[in-house]
Amino acid sequence: MARTIVITSGKGGVGKTTTAAAMSMGLAQHGHRTVVIDFDVGLRNLDLVMGCERRVVYDFANVISGEATLNQALIRDKRCEHLFILPASQTRDKEALTREGVGQVLDELGKTYEYIVCDSPAGIEHGALMAMYYADDAVLVTNPEVSSVRDSDRMLGILASKSRRALEGQEPIREFLLLTRYSPDRVLRGEMLSVEDVQEILALSMLGVIPESKAVLNASNAGHPVILDQESDAGLAYGDMVARYLGEERPMRFLDLERKGLFSRLFRG
Numbered sequence: 001m002a003r004t005i006v007i008t009s010g011k012g013g014v015g016k017t018t019t020a021a022a023m024s025m026g027l028a029q030h031g032h033r034t035v036v037i038d039f040d041v042g043l044r045n046l047d048l049v050m051g052c053e054r055r056v057v058y059d060f061a062n063v064i065s066g067e068a069t070l071n072q073a074l075i076r077d078k079r080c081e082h083l084f085i086l087p088a089s090q091t092r093d094k095e096a097l098t099r100e101g102v103g104q105v106l107d108e109l110g111k112t113y114e115y116i117v118c119d120s121p122a123g124i125e126h127g128a129l130m131a132m133y134y135a136d137d138a139v140l141v142t143n144p145e146v147s148s149v150r151d152s153d154r155m156l157g158i159l160a161s162k163s164r165r166a167l168e169g170q171e172p173i174r175e176f177l178l179l180t181r182y183s184p185d186r187v188l189r190g191e192m193l194s195v196e197d198v199q200e201i202l203a204l205s206m207l208g209v210i211p212e213s214k215a216v217l218n219a220s221n222a223g224h225p226v227i228l229d230q231e232s233d234a235g236l237a238y239g240d241m242v243a244r245y246l247g248e249e250r251p252m253r254f255l256d257l258e259r260k261g262l263f264s265r266l267f268r269g
Helices: 016-029 046-050 060-064 099-109 125-132 146-162 184-188 194-202 214-221 233-245 261-268
Strands: 003-008 034-038 083-086 117-118 137-143 174-182 205-212
Touching: 003 016, 003 125, 003 146, 016 034, 016 083, 016 117, 016 137, 016 174, 016 233, 034 046, 046 083, 046 214, 060 083, 060 099, 099 125, 125 146, 125 205, 137 146, 146 194, 174 194, 194 205, 205 233, 214 233
Parallel strands: 003 117, 003 137, 034 083, 034 117, 137 174, 174 205
Antiparallel strands: none
């Protein structure tokens, strides 16, 4: 039985698509047959981050409308045989995603995949509600800023009240917190909330802390999920996040400032 994971946030620009790409790639690298779906109808960024934009022929909306089969729309990742991408449409209206249509697609995918990762739009617009409705697990992505954390708190209320699990009285969605663009230096200067501050406000299980890193933007521009960059702090942190989701215990890294040696301090390196 497939596990459906929604990557969500209350605010845009926090790194949901980066996280969806990294998490789906990480799960597939662990040998789990995984599909990642772009629910952001009209924008369609996931295929760019995954580096398969030129291979898109049919999309999620085409499958729901019956214009294409899942086999026609799914794109196999060239780097990992266990990973497939279902892109969003750039030309359709968001209403192209119907609850029944999304449910049928997820049911069909559930027959052959272990994990279904849903890259949700921000907030509570139609595509976001469709992505959340069928979720078994939710990864709430937030930045260490007051506005981002406040909007994330609102999303917890939506997850707890408008999902299928909530409406049918099933076991609640498992909720995890992912903190992105974290900078210990800015926390010390009082420009960001600390990990402890965010956890105290949201009271969620911390799945990972992703440090602020140029590697994220470089990877996205190259169409390369940043988790593949094991030379970067961000890539390593996403690897830790996936391992924790799968039940492995790993310490949180990159939460403190690096202590520089005497030579570096003398030359202000």
